[in-house]
Amino acid sequence: MDLLPSDEQQEIAAxxxxxxxxxxxxxxxxxRRHEKRAVDPEVWARxxxxxxxxxxxxxxxxxxxxxxxxxAILFREIGRGLAPGPFLATSLAxxxxxxxxxxxxAGALMAGDCFAALGLPRDPDxxxxxxxYGAFDLIDDEGASVLLVAGPGGxxxxxxxxxxxxxxxxxxxxxxxxxxxxxxxxxxxVLPHADAGALFERGTxxxxxxxxxxxxxxxxxxxxxxRTRVQFGRPIGVHQAIKHRCAEMALRCExxxxxxxxxxxxxxxxxxxxxxQASSAKIVATNAAVDNARDNIQIHGGQGYTFGNDANLxxxxxxxxxxxxAPLRWHLAHLLDLVPAx
Amino acid sequence: xxxxxxxxxxxxxxxxxTWLAEHVPREGRPTQxxxxxxxxxxxxxxxWDGGWAGISWPEEYGGRGLSLTExxxxxxxxxxxxxxxxxARFVGISHAGPTLMARxxxxxxxxxxxxxxKGEVVWCQGFSxxxxxxxxxxxxxxxxxxxxxMVISGQKIWTSYADIADWQELLVRTDPDVPxxxxxxxxxxxxxxxxxxxxxxxxxxxxxxxxxxxxxxxxLPLANVVGEIDxxxxxxxxxxxxxxxxxxxxxxxxxxxxxxxxxxxxxxxSAPDGRPLIRDEELARRLATxxxxxxxxxxxxxxxxxxxxxxxxxxxxxxxxxxFFSDAAQRVYRLAFDIVGQDGLEYRSRxxxxxxxxxxxxxxxxxxxxxxxxxxxxxxxxRVLGLPRG
Ligand SMILES: Cc1cc2nc3c(=O)[nH]c(=O)nc-3n(C[C@H](O)[C@H](O)[C@H](O)COP(=O)(O)OP(=O)(O)OC[C@H]3O[C@@H](n4cnc5c(N)ncnc54)[C@H](O)[C@@H]3O)c2cc1C
Numbered sequence: 072m073d074l075l076p077s078d079e080q081q082e083i084a085a086x087x088x089x090x091x092x093x094x095x096x097x098x099x100x101x102x103r104r105h106e107k108r109a110v111d112p113e114v115w116a117r118x119x120x121x122x123x124x125x126x127x128x129x130x131x132x133x134x135x136x137x138x139x140x141x142x143a144i145l146f147r148e149i150g151r152g153l154a155p156g157p158f159l160a161t162s163l164a165x166x167x168x169x170x171x172x173x174x175x176x177a178g179a180l181m182a183g184d185c186f187a188a189l190g191l192p193r194d195p196d197x198x199x200x201x202x203x204y205g206a207f208d209l210i211d212d213e214g215a216s217v218l219l220v221a222g223p224g225g226x227x228x229x230x231x232x233x234x235x236x237x238x239x240x241x242x243x244x245x246x247x248x249x250x251x252x253x254x255x256x257x258x259x260x261v262l263p264h265a266d267a268g269a270l271f272e273r274g275t276x277x278x279x280x281x282x283x284x285x286x287x288x289x290x291x292x293x294x295x296x297x298r299t300r301v302q303f304g305r306p307i308g309v310h311q312a313i314k315h316r317c318a319e320m321a322l323r324c325e326x327x328x329x330x331x332x333x334x335x336x337x338x339x340x341x342x343x344x345x346x347x348q349a350s351s352a353k354i355v356a357t358n359a360a361v362d363n364a365r366d367n368i369q370i371h372g373g374q375g376y377t378f379g380n381d382a383n384l385x386x387x388x389x390x391x392x393x394x395x396x397a398p399l400r401w402h403l404a405h406l407l408d409l410v411p412a413x
Numbered sequence: 414x415x416x417x418x419x420x421x422x423x424x425x426x427x428x429x430x431t432w433l434a435e436h437v438p439r440e441g442r443p444t445q446x447x448x449x450x451x452x453x454x455x456x457x458x459x460x461w462d463g464g465w466a467g468i469s470w471p472e473e474y475g476g477r478g479l480s481l482t483e484x485x486x487x488x489x490x491x492x493x494x495x496x497x498x499x500x501a502r503f504v505g506i507s508h509a510g511p512t513l514m515a516r517x518x519x520x521x522x523x524x525x526x527x528x529x530x531k532g533e534v535v536w537c538q539g540f541s542x543x544x545x546x547x548x549x550x551x552x553x554x555x556x557x558x559x560x561x562x563m564v565i566s567g568q569k570i571w572t573s574y575a576d577i578a579d580w581q582e583l584l585v586r587t588d589p590d591v592p593x594x595x596x597x598x599x600x601x602x603x604x605x606x607x608x609x610x611x612x613x614x615x616x617x618x619x620x621x622x623x624x625x626x627x628x629x630x631x632x633l634p635l636a637n638v639v640g641e642i643d644x645x646x647x648x649x650x651x652x653x654x655x656x657x658x659x660x661x662x663x664x665x666x667x668x669x670x671x672x673x674x675x676x677x678x679x680x681x682x683s684a685p686d687g688r689p690l691i692r693d694e695e696l697a698r699r700l701a702t703x704x705x706x707x708x709x710x711x712x713x714x715x716x717x718x719x720x721x722x723x724x725x726x727x728x729x730x731x732x733x734x735x736x737f738f739s740d741a742a743q744r745v746y747r748l749a750f751d752i753v754g755q756d757g758l759e760y761r762s763r764x765x766x767x768x769x770x771x772x773x774x775x776x777x778x779x780x781x782x783x784x785x786x787x788x789x790x791x792x793x794x795x796r797v798l799g800l801p802r803g
Binding site for chain 1: 541544546547548551570571614615616617619623685686693750754755757758759760761770774777778780781782785786787790803
């Protein structure tokens with residue numbers, strides 16, 4: 072047993088962090104907020120070159136051949152750097168395409184020639200069938216080729232061309248684009264039941280990894296501000312009101328990141344309690360991200376309330392990510408229905 | 414101790430109710446800044462014309478000369494309707510006005526107070542600076558006397574409505590060589606003076622309600638000093654006590670309406686299993702708690718007004734009201750955000766219909782503006798409970 076990243080895994084994280092800081096800096100979220108696509112297509116292509124959309128896909132299928140642990144390590148960095156864009160949707164869509172024999176689509180997604188959007192069912196338990204009915208919120212659908220739906224009700228791919236007109240909405244999160252649609256029988260490529268469940272669990276862990284990264288980013292931003300912001304002649308971090316808040320933030324991160332790795336390792340190791348571990352990760356990471364983001368704003372005072380400060384971007388993104396892979400309420404109810412962990 | 418309003422209070426309440434019902438503005442508040450200013454002032458003027466401006470202000474300044482009880486009744490009735498927030502009128506009505514009444518010269522009062530009540534002017538508050546927020550007394554914007562003028566240079570920040578304001582309550586450092594609380598002067602600044610540059614800042618809620626204000630050798634007449642030169646801290650403290658005291662009454666009444674709206678939302682919306690959301694035990698418990706907290710907020714307001722009537726001014730207990738209010742408001746708007754669920758992915762401004770996501774974002778300012786919650790806790794610990802100072 073070893074729940075800490077190996078040297079090689081740490082290198083994956085460091086390389087991803089360096090790439091994101093250079094190519095997808097958080098300022099871009101503000102700069103591109105009125106663009107149709109949250110990510111510059113050229114940068115997206117470079118992410119594809121790094122193999123990011125096939126990290127957990129076997130080499131025989133054109134992927135990198137790592138496990139979910141490595142993928143979670145990457146997604147934690149994506150959360151930490153607040154990299155906008157359909158990373159989660161595209162990585163899951165690759166897997167869904169392979170499982171349904173759509174090899175060309177998987178290849179095109181991995182190559183960065185196209186990307187996927189997430190379809191969040193308004194009712195997380197509604198059955199995902201072909202043809203597909205129901206109301207969906209669409210994340211990053213503008214310019215996407217395919218819509219990925221992955222939830223407790225099943226998983227499927229829907230070609231965007233088959234969607235019909237999408238209602239455009241202003242997203243709370245400037246790092247994502249939002250649409251809404253009522254599907255009235257769209258043709259869908261539905262995953263077999265077992266594959267769909269596994270995909271949903273993987274997606275749940277990856278969403279949790281992004282959220283754990285958010286929690287860590289704002290912890291660091293808060294601690295830095297507490298060390299350097301001077302009021303009453305001393306750094307504000309000398310006050311326990313601030314110091315203890317920062318300590319709580321650190322605690323939430325430790326819990327969230329550990330549980331994300333545990334859940335990812337559980338899936339890689341084919342344990343029986345993967346659903347239990349994945350839901351636990353999503354719950355703890357959601358709370359860590361949202362609570363830490365809130366505390367970070369407070370610690371920043373007036374600055375924290377401005378759009379120009381990163382603090383608000385993390386909060387908004389945390390809420391957007393938390394809504395994916397079934398909301399908190401669903402995971403809370405679901406976790407109690409499961410048998411205890413192994 | 415009793416909760417009974419007198420016959421004349423009841424008559425007053427009826428009059429307020431009748432008038433408000435007839436004068437609810439039909440249009441929403443515009444977002445374009447000049448139009449917003451016009452809208453806010455127009456609404457103030459309507460109240461003035463109806464005889465409802467400055468209910469508890471002395472008659473000599475154009476007020477009604479009534480007590481805080483009538484003021485409370487007005488706010489209670491006002492809060493029942495979806496009426497415009499106090500917004501750009503806040504500083505004039507709840508800050509600068511009360512401070513001027515307490516500390517200004519007769520000429521200053523005679524000039525400014527009626528203009529505030531008649532809705533002719535917008536005031537803003539120039540206290541905070543980049544390096545002087547919680548530690549307000551460390552402010553560095555300089556004011557030096559030159560003949561019969563004060564010359565101002567420096568910078569303020571987070572000044573709400575500076576871009577549409579006519580006047581500002583401005584704190585400047587006039588003596589840098591004495592302990593920081595001395596050597597500060599409270600001066601009335603004409604926002605149209607040469608040398609003032611205003612840069613709006615975008616908030617996380619999406620509005621540009623506050624600004625950076627730069628002062629480049631701005632010349633103000635010495636006659637604009639309120640109180641004595643170098644005695645501005647005492648003047649400022651009377652303002653802050655007001656901000657933390659009865660100025661919250663309207664917000665409190667509005668919050669209670671919001672909680673009732675939310676309860677309706679929870680009845681109307683259904684969970685995925687088809688049952689109304691209000692049947693969700695966790696949400697139901699949080700809603701009930703919110704109702705109770707908002708009820709006690711009203712009780713605290715009554716207590717604060719009663720205390721104020723006996724003592725003449727709001728005491729440090731105002732900090733408790735502010736802290737309890739901002740905590741409760743943040744919980745309520747977070748609850749709202751949880752109730753609307755996936756709808757919250759869409760941004761809707763706080764003043765629009767169904768603007769729960771905007772209201773949620775706005776609620777983050779409640780524990781920062783007007784003195785942070787940490788600072789309120791320090792005040793409560795030190796001034797209410799007598800704990801040692803940190
Ligand atoms: C929406 C909004 C509107 C505003 N409008 C105005 C306005 O019109 N005019 C105006 O002058 N100002 C205005 N302000 C500014 C407001 O008063 C300041 O933001 C506030 O006083 C905090 O100062 P700061 O931003 O410098 O934060 P800081 O003082 O730097 O505080 C940072 C953090 O440190 C904490 N902290 C600081 N000192 C202590 C301590 N001793 N003990 C424990 N914790 C501490 C704070 O609580 C906070 O969490 C507004 C602010 C907001 C958010």
